[in-house]
Amino acid sequence: MILFDGDELGGPLDLVFGLPLHPLVVHGAVVLVPLVAFAALAMSYWPSFSRKYGGPVLILAVIAQISLFLAKASGEPFEERLNKEIERHANFGEIAPFTFIPLLALLYVRWRMDKSGATVGSAGVRRLVSVALALSAILALVYIFLTGHSGAESVWGWLGKN
Numbered sequence: 001m002i003l004f005d006g007d008e009l010g011g012p013l014d015l016v017f018g019l020p021l022h023p024l025v026v027h028g029a030v031v032l033v034p035l036v037a038f039a040a041l042a043m044s045y046w047p048s049f050s051r052k053y054g055g056p057v058l059i060l061a062v063i064a065q066i067s068l069f070l071a072k073a074s075g076e077p078f079e080e081r082l083n084k085e086i087e088r089h090a091n092f093g094e095i096a097p098f099t100f101i102p103l104l105a106l107l108y109v110r111w112r113m114d115k116s117g118a119t120v121g122s123a124g125v126r127r128l129v130s131v132a133l134a135l136s137a138i139l140a141l142v143y144i145f146l147t148g149h150s151g152a153e154s155v156w157g158w159l160g161k162n
Contacts, residue, residue, distance in 0.1 A: 021070070022078035026151065028067035033100060033144040036061045037137040040107055044130040044137070047114040054111030061104045068097035086154040092147035099143040103136040 039057040043050040075093050079086055110133050113121055121129070 020074075020078050020081060022074040025067050025070040025074060026148070029064060029071050029096075030144065030148050032060055032064035032067060033140055036064050036107070037103065037141045037144075040103060040110075040133055040137040043107065043110050043114070044133040050111055050114035054107070054114060058104075058107055058111055061100075061107050065097065065100055065104055068100055072097050086151070089147065089150040089154050092143065092150055096143045096147045099136075100140050103133070103140045106133040106136050109133075 036057060039049075039053065039060075043054060043057065072093055075090065079090065106129060110129055113126060113129065
């Protein structure tokens, strides 16, 4: 059984067990990014949530970031295989992994601040980190929605027309 099919189209990021890699990895991003973003919103408001669940949320955030970059990297071979122009989705997909990086960094900062206790950082700095974390979570949610919606629209809209 061939795990990765490195044919002339896309190399190792094209097929897994004969299935296109892109639709497989995007589901990880579509599930994990909103989950992490909503947890980040909770962390920005409740330090106790951050202390208790910050570590697992951070692990999920790293997995989400990896799935975003895998989805981006596997998207071009999948587009070639489809032989269909999906420019709007591709444009959102190029940006989406980079909108998650600030969220990942701020999650770590907030978790470290809360884990160390209320004595770390002034109240103003803690408030600034909370606001920046909430804004980055909203940005990540918006981009994952736009990317996922445009991708689903291009696939399902295309299937409905043919």
